[in-house]
Amino acid sequence: MHEDLRAGARDVSPLLLGIAPFGLVAGIAAVEAGLGFTQAVGMSVIVFAGASQLAALDLIGANAPFAVVVATAVVINLRVVMYSASIAPHFAEYGERLRAGLAYVLTDQAYALSIAEFTGDTERSRWRYYLGVATPLWLVWQVSTVIGFVLGAGVPEAWGLTFAVPLVFLALLVPAMKDRPTTVAGAVGGVVALLAAGVPFSLGLLVGATAGIVAGLLVEVVT
Amino acid sequence: MIPASGGVVGTSAGTTAMSDARIWLAIVLIGVATYGFRYSFIHLFGRIDAVPPTVMRVLKYVPPAVLAALVVPDLVTLRPTVAATLLDERLIAGVVAGAVAWRTENVFATIGVGMVTLWILRFVVLA
Numbered sequence: 001m002h003e004d005l006r007a008g009a010r011d012v013s014p015l016l017l018g019i020a021p022f023g024l025v026a027g028i029a030a031v032e033a034g035l036g037f038t039q040a041v042g043m044s045v046i047v048f049a050g051a052s053q054l055a056a057l058d059l060i061g062a063n064a065p066f067a068v069v070v071a072t073a074v075v076i077n078l079r080v081v082m083y084s085a086s087i088a089p090h091f092a093e094y095g096e097r098l099r100a101g102l103a104y105v106l107t108d109q110a111y112a113l114s115i116a117e118f119t120g121d122t123e124r125s126r127w128r129y130y131l132g133v134a135t136p137l138w139l140v141w142q143v144s145t146v147i148g149f150v151l152g153a154g155v156p157e158a159w160g161l162t163f164a165v166p167l168v169f170l171a172l173l174v175p176a177m178k179d180r181p182t183t184v185a186g187a188v189g190g191v192v193a194l195l196a197a198g199v200p201f202s203l204g205l206l207v208g209a210t211a212g213i214v215a216g217l218l219v220e221v222v223t
Numbered sequence: 224m225i226p227a228s229g230g231v232v233g234t235s236a237g238t239t240a241m242s243d244a245r246i247w248l249a250i251v252l253i254g255v256a257t258y259g260f261r262y263s264f265i266h267l268f269g270r271i272d273a274v275p276p277t278v279m280r281v282l283k284y285v286p287p288a289v290l291a292a293l294v295v296p297d298l299v300t301l302r303p304t305v306a307a308t309l310l311d312e313r314l315i316a317g318v319v320a321g322a323v324a325w326r327t328e329n330v331f332a333t334i335g336v337g338m339v340t341l342w343i344l345r346f347v348v349l350a
Contacts, residue, residue: 159342
């Protein structure tokens with residue numbers, strides 16, 4: 001295995017623990033929403049985005065209208081456009097086919113680790129490092145979805161395994177708030193998202209994120 | 224497995240569970256849109272020379288703002304009183320995990336301490 005691929009895999013390994021329970025939950029939620037095995041696995045392969053999968057399954061289980069299921073899941077993933085824009089310069093030199101492949105595995109975790117690596121002082125091959133991060137995430141996601149589906153409702157809900165999800169995001173958030181403007185961006189983004197939590201179609205996330213970005217820029221201009 | 228709609232209340236079209244074909248259609252639509260988002264700028268970037276500095280400045284604030292907007296509503300539920308809002312097992316476990324993340328910058332430790340704190344609060348302290 002190439003050294004840069006291995007470096008990515010090494011850096012992502014602590015995050016896999018956070019992904020596994022998330023994937024288990026996605027599998028269990030698929031059973032509860034009435035999906036078949038092929039549909040549950042198909043969703044994890046085709047969508048490959050945890051928060052939106054869980055939201056879609058929740059709404060399918062609640063017999064929500066088709067359009068609401070699709071719109072909510074799609075809106076939750078809008079943030080990936082921002083990751084795509086942020087990481088694009090680092091992939092610009094690669095061919096169309098490689099970039100098309102790299103895009104498929106762009107997730108919160110793959111973005112956060114890779115952008116930290118790319119913007120640092122490093123000589124590593126970017127696509128190898130990125131795939132070193134993304135491939136274990138993809139594999140763990142698929143395997144844990146399958147296990148979750150098989151276990152079904154066997155894991156007691158009281159254990160609150162879904163709590164591992166915000167803990168993963170928290171572990172990524174704290175180092176991202178590294179100076180005053182980024183700290184304000186996080187604080188405002190979080191508070192506004194909380195206040196907007198009742199907004200339909202999970203738009204609270206996007207409202208909060210936008211407010212946070214604007215707040216960060218304002219602080220940067222003022223100071 | 225949950226039963227399809229119906230039972231005692233009735234079986235109007237609006238409460239009917241989604242058919243297999245519609246579930247597949249939803250999965251494919253969500254998947255195509257999500258891939259479109261992921262590929263959008265990675266694809267477009269080959270046609271322009273560089274991201275304008277203004278855009279890069281904006282992008283700097285994307286990770287903290289988005290991550291916080293994901294985390295905070297998961298940890299906090301606003302309740303009628305301040306005490307009820309603060310005395311929440313998820314918020315307390317989240318604050319403890321946040322302190323661990325800040326001190327150690329270790330994801331493994333953050334998740335471990337956060338989950339154990341949640342279980343202690345849920346099964347021992349608040350049980």
